Amino acid sequence: MNANAWVITLGAAFAAGTPIVLAALGAILHERSGVLNLGVEGMMLVGAVSAFLAADAWGNVWLALGCGVLAGGALSMVHGALTITMRANQIVSGLALTLFGTGLVKYLGEPVSGVKIPARVVELDVPGLGDLPILGQVLFRRDVLVYATWVLVVLVSLYINHTRRGLALRAVGESPATADAQGISVTGVRYGHVLAGGLFAGAGGAYQALARAPSWNQEFTTDGIGWIALALVVFSSWRPGRALCGAVIFGFAIRSRFTFQAQEITVIPNVVLEMLPYLLTIAVLIVISTGSTRQRLGAPAALGRPYVREER
C-alpha cells in the first residue's frame, strides 16, 4: 500500500473538514444559547451561492467571502426572529429555512450553473515547515482559511469556557430563567449567538463554494455538509475542540473513499465509509444516553425550548 497516498488523504481530510468545522462552530454557539439549529444546511447554501455570485461579479475572493458570511447571518436572523421573538417551533423554523435556502440557491445559482470558480482561495506554503516530511504535507500546505479555522476553534473554545460572555451564554442555554434573574438579557444573548451561528455557517458555505469545488454545481453545492456539521455538533457534545478532532475523523472518512478507489482496495465498501460519520454520530448518541454517562452528554438543558418570561 502506498503510504504517501494516505498522507495526502489525511491532508485532504483537513481541507474537507474545514467548512464542516466552520459551520459546526457556528452551530455550537447557536445551540449553546438554547436555540436548536436545523437551518445550518440552508444558511450554508445561501452563503455558498452569495459568495459565488459575488466572486463572479467582482473577482475578489475576500469580498466574496464577506458576502457569503453576511448572507448566512441575514438568514439566521429570520430564524432568530421566528424562534426567539415569535416563539415559533425551532425544529419547524429551521427546516423551513433549509427548504427556503435550497430553493433560493437553485433559483439564484441557475445562471452560473457550471461556471468555473472566478477567484480561488490560494494555498499557503508556510516557508520551511511545508517541506517537513509527512507533517509538512498534512498540516502546512493548506490555504489560509484552514489556519484561520484552527485559530477560530481556539478562540471560540476560550470564549465559551473562559469569558464572562461565555458564562452568560452557557447560563442562557442551561437555565434561561436563572440567567434572566441574574440580569442577563436572554433575548439579547440568543439573538447574538444565533447571528454568530449564521455568520459561521455562511463562512463554511462560502469556503465550500470558493475553495472546495472546481465550478458551481447546482445539485451538489454543499454536498449536505450542513447536515454533517449538525452531526458533528452532537458527536462533539457541543465542544469546539472535540468538533475539530471529529471533523478530521469525518473528513478522513469522506476522503479515504477516493484513496481506496485509487488504490483499488475493496476491503471496506465505499458506501460504509460514506455512512461512517452518521453511523458514528448515532452510536455516540445511543451510548451516551445509557445510564451513568448521560450526565456527560453536554446538550444545553434548554435546547429547543423558547423562553417565555411570564411563564418562568
Added chain:
Amino acid sequence: MEQKWWLHVMVPLGAVVGALVLGSIFFLFTDRPPLSVYSKMFEAAFGSRDGITDTLATASPLILTGLAAAFAMRMGLYNIGGEGQLYAGAIASSGAALLWTDGMPTPPAMAVVFAAGAFGGMVWILVPALARAYLGTSEIITTLMFVLVADRLLDYLILGSSSYWKDPLSFGFPQGKVIPDAAQFPPWFDSRVTVALVVAVAMVLLLWFVWAHTSFGYGMKVVGDAPHAARYAGIPERRTVLVTLLISGSLAGMAGAAEIGARAFRLDPAGLRLSIGFTGIVIAALSRCNPFAVALVAILLGGLQNAGQSIQTASDIDVPKSVSLMLQGAILLFVLGGETFVRYRVVHGRSALRAAGAST
C-alpha cells in the same frame, strides 16, 4: 386562548401574500414580471382539469409524509427522518416489486408495493424508535442521521454498485431496473391520479379514527401531554412511544412506495430527492396535527410544486422549477411568524392596561 375567528383565516392568507411579495422581489431582481409568473403558476396548479388532477397526484405522497410527522408530533415526538424512511420505503417497495410481482394481477401487486414500502420505512425508524423508547435517546438527531445514511445507500444501490435494483443494461448512465407492469399503478380517468391518492385519503381517515376513537389513540394523548399521569393509569409508556414511531416511519415508507408505483417505476435516486419527507414535517406543524388539515395543506403545497414543474416547461417566461421550493419555504416562514398573532393577542394603549388589570 379564544381568538377572533377571522384571525385563523387572515393569518395564513396574509402569510401567503407576504411570501408572494418576497418572491416578487427575487423575480424583479432577475427581470421576470412577478404578476405573470404568479398567474401562470396558479393557472398551472388549479386552472384546469389536468392541473387539478396533477396537483392531487403530487399531493398524495405529501399527505403520507405529513401524516407520518403529525402522528409522532401529536404526542410530542419529532420524527425528522421522514425523508430517509421515504427512501427506505422506495428501496423496499421497488425491490419487492422486482422480486415478486412479475406476472401477478395488478391489485395484489399494488398491495405488495405498499406493504413493502411500509415495512421499509418501519425498518428505517426501528433503531431510533427503540433507542427513544428504552434509552431515552432524543429521536430528533437519530432520525435525521438515518436520512443521510439512506441517502448514501440510495446512491450506492444505483450509482456505486451493480445491485439487484440497478438495470444491468444501463452502462453509460446508471439507472434503476423498471418494475414489472403489474406493480405500476394504472392512472385513472386519463390523468396522473392513481390508487396512491386513495391510500393517502384512507390513511387520513384511519389516523383520525385511531386518534378519536381507540384506546391506543387516547393513550398516545395521555403519554404526550402528561407522562406521569400515563404511568399512574398503567398506560405502557415505552410501548406507546415505540409503536407510535414505528407507525410514523411506515407512513413515510408508504410515501416512498407511492413514488415508486405511481411516478418513477424504478429506483431513481435523483428523482426521489424532492424533500417530500422534510416538507411533511412542516405540513404537520402547519396543520397542527389535524389529519384533515394535513390533507388540505398537502394539496396546497402539491399545487405549488406542480406549478413550479409546469412553468419550467412553459417557454415564454423561463422560470426554473426551484421557485416553487423557494416560495414554499417562504410561505412556511411567514405562516410560522403569523402564528404568533393567533397564539397571542396584541393589545396596546388603554385597552392593554384594562386587559392587564383584568388578568391580575
